[in-house]
Structures are given as C-alpha cells and as structure tokens.
Amino acid sequence: MFVTAKTRLQSRLNSIVMFLLLSIVLGLLAWLSQKYSTEYDWTANGRHTLSEASRELLAQMPDPIEVTSYARENSLLRDTIRKFIGKYQTHKADIVLRFVNPDAVPDEVRNLGISIDGEIIVRYQDRSEHVRSDKEQVFTNALQRLARNQERWIAFVEGHGERNALSDANHDLSNWVKQLFNKGFRAQPINLSEIQAIPDNTSILVIAGPRIDYLAGEIELILNYINAGGNLLWLQEPGPLYKLEVLAEQLSIQFYHGAIIDYAGQLIGIDDPTITLVTNSLYLPHAITEGFEFTTLYPMAGAIEILQSDKWNAKPILTTGDHTWNETAKLEGTVEFNEDSDTQGPLTIGLSLERELDIEKSDELISKQQRIVVIGDGDFLSNTYLANSGNNELGTRIINWLSSDDEFISIPPKIANDTTLNISQTVLGLIGVFFLFILPAALIVIGITIGIRRKKQ
Incomplete structure (x- = not known):
C-alpha cells in the first residue's frame, strides 16, 4: 500500500475522530461517576459493608435522620466521619450529615455537652443521641434507641x-x-x-x-x-x-x-x-x-x-x-x-x-x-x-x-482475615529469583530478538 497525501489526510482525520470520540466517552463516564455511585465490597467477610441488623433497622425508620458532627476543620477526621456515615446513607438516602466547627459555637457545645472532637449527635423524631465512636455497633444501637417511640x-x-x-x-x-x-x-x-x-x-x-x-x-x-x-x-x-x-x-x-x-x-x-x-x-x-x-x-x-x-x-x-x-x-x-x-x-x-x-x-x-x-x-x-x-x-x-433500654444489637467485629499472605521461605526464594533474575533476563532476550528481526526486515 502506497502512502499518498490523501491516505495521510484520512489517517489524520481518523485519529482526530477517534480522539474526539474517546474524549466524549471519557467525559460521559466521568459525569456518570459523579451522578451515580456504585461500590463493591470484595473483602472476605464484608468488613466495609453494613451488617444485616443495621440494614433492617434502617428499613424500620421511615423519617429522615439528621447527623451533626462537631468536628474541627480537620480534613482527615471529617473524611473518616463522612465515609462512616456514608455506609448508612447508601441504604437510607434521607440521612443528612452536616459538620459544625465546635470552636465557632462554644455556647452550643457547652449546652449540648460535647466532650470530644468529632462527637456526633443523631436526631430522629425530636429525639437525639450522642455517639462518640465510629464503630457500627455503637451507632446502630443509638439508632435503635431513637427508633423506640414508646x-x-x-x-x-x-x-x-x-x-x-x-x-x-x-x-x-x-x-x-x-x-x-x-x-x-x-x-x-x-x-x-x-x-x-x-x-x-x-x-x-x-x-x-x-x-x-x-x-x-x-x-x-x-x-x-x-x-x-x-x-x-x-x-x-x-x-x-x-x-x-x-x-x-x-x-x-x-x-x-x-x-x-x-x-x-x-x-x-x-x-x-x-x-x-x-x-x-x-x-x-x-x-x-x-x-x-x-x-x-x-x-x-x-x-x-x-x-x-x-x-x-x-x-x-x-x-x-x-x-x-x-x-x-x-x-x-x-x-x-x-x-x-x-x-x-x-x-x-x-x-x-x-x-x-x-x-x-x-x-x-x-x-x-x-x-x-x-x-x-x-x-x-x-x-x-x-x-x-x-x-x-x-x-x-x-x-x-x-429502663431496660440496654438490649443492644450485637454486631460481631469484622476481622480483616485476608490481609496476611503466608508463604514459606522456599516459595519466597523462588519468587525472588524469578523477579530478580529470570524475568529481567527474559525481557532482555525478547528485546534483543525483536531488534535483530527488525534489522533483517
């Protein structure tokens, strides 16, 4: 096939069109990722997913839940709280989370009895509970107490x-x-x-x-x-x-x-x-x-x-x-x-x-x-x-x-049992030899072979 001015122009146009189409697809994917969020928990025991007990409790709470965290302007702390509450928001969309800087409202902090940075107040149907932990069992039991309307x-x-x-x-x-x-x-x-x-x-x-x-x-x-x-x-x-x-x-x-x-x-x-x-x-x-x-x-x-x-x-x-x-x-x-x-x-x-x-x-x-x-x-x-x-x-x-209000929901702690890989010393040695010697040598041989073939062509 001979390369002419016409084929060269067609090739450039094809490249430009492909680039534009790829940009449009990437833009659409970025927009969809912002509008819709999908998460998959592939850990062995689902440690990043709410337990069934928590999900069932959320299903029994029809009204909105307001979550207020009295956390200072600390991005790490706020991101941790946001991620924790996000697990509940995934199953109940009308959970509203807001942050308040305790240094900006000292009178409110004193009246509410806020004692630690990041303390959470959960409000539901004109009742409230304080939560001072990011453990699912603590937060879910606070919701359970709020759900009782007697x-x-x-x-x-x-x-x-x-x-x-x-x-x-x-x-x-x-x-x-x-x-x-x-x-x-x-x-x-x-x-x-x-x-x-x-x-x-x-x-x-x-x-x-x-x-x-x-x-x-x-x-x-x-x-x-x-x-x-x-x-x-x-x-x-x-x-x-x-x-x-x-x-x-x-x-x-x-x-x-x-x-x-x-x-x-x-x-x-x-x-x-x-x-x-x-x-x-x-x-x-x-x-x-x-x-x-x-x-x-x-x-x-x-x-x-x-x-x-x-x-x-x-x-x-x-x-x-x-x-x-x-x-x-x-x-x-x-x-x-x-x-x-x-x-x-x-x-x-x-x-x-x-x-x-x-x-x-x-x-x-x-x-x-x-x-x-x-x-x-x-x-x-x-x-x-x-x-x-x-x-x-x-x-x-x-x-x-x-008042016998200590009948807590028991949520067993989710242990990360898939974070350790147990390998014998023999296997570790073989892996080391492969990556340090065999793989580099193979890549060198492949490179030399490809270079020789190109010279012959």
Whole structure:
C-alpha cells in the first residue's frame, strides 16, 4: 500500500475522530461517576459493608435522620466521619450529615455537652443521641434507641427538699432532665403525701437527696413500689437518711457515716478533697460502664456497703482508689486519715441491684427483672456539675439500664482475615529469583530478538 497525501489526510482525520470520540466517552463516564455511585465490597467477610441488623433497622425508620458532627476543620477526621456515615446513607438516602466547627459555637457545645472532637449527635423524631465512636455497633444501637417511640416516665419524688427535676437552680436537675427528654423520657414530679400509690406507668422512681424526714405512709408507698418490682434510682448524700433506713434495709445495703476524701484532684487543679474522681480503671464491669472511658466527678460523696442478701444480685459499679478514705470527723482545716475511725479505700460509691420477680398482671403471672441503682452522691447530676467530663453520659447510661433500654444489637467485629499472605521461605526464594533474575533476563532476550528481526526486515 502506497502512502499518498490523501491516505495521510484520512489517517489524520481518523485519529482526530477517534480522539474526539474517546474524549466524549471519557467525559460521559466521568459525569456518570459523579451522578451515580456504585461500590463493591470484595473483602472476605464484608468488613466495609453494613451488617444485616443495621440494614433492617434502617428499613424500620421511615423519617429522615439528621447527623451533626462537631468536628474541627480537620480534613482527615471529617473524611473518616463522612465515609462512616456514608455506609448508612447508601441504604437510607434521607440521612443528612452536616459538620459544625465546635470552636465557632462554644455556647452550643457547652449546652449540648460535647466532650470530644468529632462527637456526633443523631436526631430522629425530636429525639437525639450522642455517639462518640465510629464503630457500627455503637451507632446502630443509638439508632435503635431513637427508633423506640414508646413514652417512658420517670417519677421524681418531691416534698422533702429533694433536687427538683424542673428547676434551674444550681443544685437541681433540670439540665439533666432536658437531656433525658431528648432521648424519649418524660419526667413527672410526684408528692407522695398527695397520692394513693406510685403510678403504674412509672418506668423509674428517683429519690434525689431528701433533706427532711419522710412520713410513715410515704415510706410505705416506696416499699410497696419496690415489692411490686419497680425500678429505682436513689441518689443519697452523705448524712442522715431521713427515715429511709428501712429502704436501705430492704435493699440490703448500708451507708457509711462520713464523706469520702480524695486528694487526687489536686493533680488537675481541684483543691477541694471532698470532690471524688472516678477514672476509667475504677469502673467495674457492668452494662452501664461497658465502653465508658470518661472521668466522672462526685462532690461530697458517701461510701456504700453491700450486705449479704439472698434476694438481690448486687454489683459495685463505681469505686474509689486506694488513696481515698472515708472521713468521719468534722471537715475543717487539714483533713488527715485516722486509722482508728476512718476507712481506707477503695470504697464503693455506686452499685446496682437486680432480681427476678413473678408479678401478677391482668390475672396472669409474669416474670419481671427489677433493677435498682444507688449512688452515694447527687451533685454529679446537678446543673452545676452535669457538664463535667462524663457526668452527663454516665447519668444517661444509668437511666437507659434502669429502663431496660440496654438490649443492644450485637454486631460481631469484622476481622480483616485476608490481609496476611503466608508463604514459606522456599516459595519466597523462588519468587525472588524469578523477579530478580529470570524475568529481567527474559525481557532482555525478547528485546534483543525483536531488534535483530527488525534489522533483517
């Protein structure tokens, strides 16, 4: 075939047309890749794919889900969060993710109790949950709690100087109650002297630091509630029990006389030794403290002793370090440990009680698990101290457990079992010889052969 000006022009036109067509195809592919996204997880155990439990839960949530991450202008952190939430957005398109720089809204961060960079707040149907982990099990269980739409009532006993659930005073609990409201709980103060019985729809009864004696009839109402299998949160300050000794006896517990002294706070600038710090190593194994790593702070806490009982399954939850002690003397001047009258730590300041009861309901005998939590302090949930480190989170966990809201979805961790290639030393040697000697030699021979053939042509 002879090359002429005409064939040369045709060849150039063909090249130009092919180039234009290729450019158009590449442009269309780029546009399609932006408009439509398709991902395939080829890992052995699908570790980049949502579990079936998470997908089923998303299918049961018809309304939009708003996800707000309080993350600083850190592209690496934000990209990680965006990728994590993206796995959920793949299966539910109306999950909206937005980022807020916590440095730009300090008041909002303080009011919401944001404690770590990147913390996520998930909102669904006027309820919200905080998420501080990028693990699927943690996020999915937060969605599960939000998906439950039944009202759960918390009754706060009043009339004896207890901490008020609705008051904004420093020593009261309104900020904590507002957080619980966002999680689907409803609070109702009750005066025991004005009712015949504690309402049947009460999920949790709260006794928060009384300051005057209970009447005999009021104590009877509380005991009847306990005997009927009711759940209780008792926040007891150091000092008198105001006629609640019979309740402590019913629960097989005993409060120490005095207050706990903890000088560890001086390491972080807390000069008051009556403020007790509980760190990660001092939380005992329990559903409430599982995965909880924040320090909590307890101003003027009292120690609790668990007595022998065949009715209750008692477990300590919060303990102090062995550097603390229970001080029985008057708190003035320099406070020092006295072996004759004081008790050396570690001491229990929080515990749980459980038991199975057969309750008669609608002429039918049903089994019920009763749950009770007793804490030797109420200040840690007050408006003054709620925002300190993990206080708010711990208070929420206690309420979730008491309301039996700890039936978590179990998602086994997906282990990357296909990232290691096990090869014997013999095979490694053969691979090395092939790539270092045989393959280069073969390429050289092929090159020389092709060169000789071209010269002959």
